[in-house]
Amino acid sequence: MMMKAMLMAGATVLAVATGADARELTLGTQDNEATPVYKGAAEFAEQLEAVSGGEMTVKLFPSATLGDFKAMVQQAQAGELDIVITGYPDMSYTIPELKLIGAPYVVSDYAQLKEIVAGPWGQKMAAKFEEQGIHVLDVWYYGTRQTTANKPIESIEDMKGLRLRTPNVPFLIAYAEAVGATPAPVAFPEVYLALQTNQVDAQENPLTTIDAQKFYEVQSSIAMTNHFVASSAVLIAKDSWDSFSEQEKEWVSEAIAAGGKLNDDLLMKGEEELVKTFEEKGMTVTHPDLEPFKAAMQPYYDTLEEEFGEGAIAEVTAK
Secondary structure, three states: HHHHHHHHHHHHHHHHHHHOEEEEEEEEOOOOOOOOHHHHHHHHHHHHHHHHHOOEEEEEOOOOOOOHHHHHHHHHOOOOOEEEEOEEEEEEOOOOOOOOOOHOOOOOHHHHHHHHHHOOHHHHHHHHHHHOEEEEEEEEEEEEEEEEEEOOOHHHHHHHOEEEEEOOOOOHHHHHOOOOOOOOOOOOEEEEEEOOOOOEEEEEHHHHHHHHOHHHHHHOEEEEEEEEEEEEEEEEEEHHHOOHHHHHHHHHHHHHHHHHHHHHHHHHHHHHHHHHHHHHHHOEEEEOHHHHHHHHHHHHHHHHHHHHHOHHHHHOOOO
């Protein structure tokens, strides 16, 4: 009820400000105001108001104000929230096949991810989202995960025996196990302390997160393992999307593309600059041969193909 009241209060304020004809959309995300995702969402809001001549506006609810991503997806399905931005593979809790795109090394970079989402497999997933009452507007970059440790990682052999902190996410736990490390799920707010006190030896996250959380203060090296290309799905309630005129759909699509470009540019520029920054801070940056890392994932791929059928992983990247 509180969430509904907040949304209604926001709608009332905007209706007064922009006139009764304005259509206000609500957008929720777990990301806070300092993140590229939020900045992309704010750009979307600004562009939508501009291209629609004020006929469509957006009210943003960042920092999990409306609950976690599952709660927000549920709100969108119930018609209480228009748009939610959350991890694309995170939606595997309701569309299990998305585990395949979360599997380490299935996707090599963000350009390939965009191709997959636009291609046959991505369109098949889009249809599954529609069945869930959700329309996929876009998929934005969220960073590529790398591995930090308290010793240089020159090859896969250097991963053996490391206590590697992972989130409690099956495919990242599988990465740790496959490369010979011991997965140690630690809550995100506790990672810095766990590294500082040697409760864990290593962790993996995008460069922007490593920087924001100051993990460089408690880790001496970073290996460019590129094991997972993270992405954010911009999802809109199907009922909201279907209620738009063709003109409104055009406006929303154009504004979402502008928000996505800003988000992607901020992340890519940030990642590029951070490698130099970390070296300047005294970290050792290594580029191990990734072929053995990829080969080590085969047993995990086998378990996924047992679940989704032989050839399921190859189908993801097929053009």
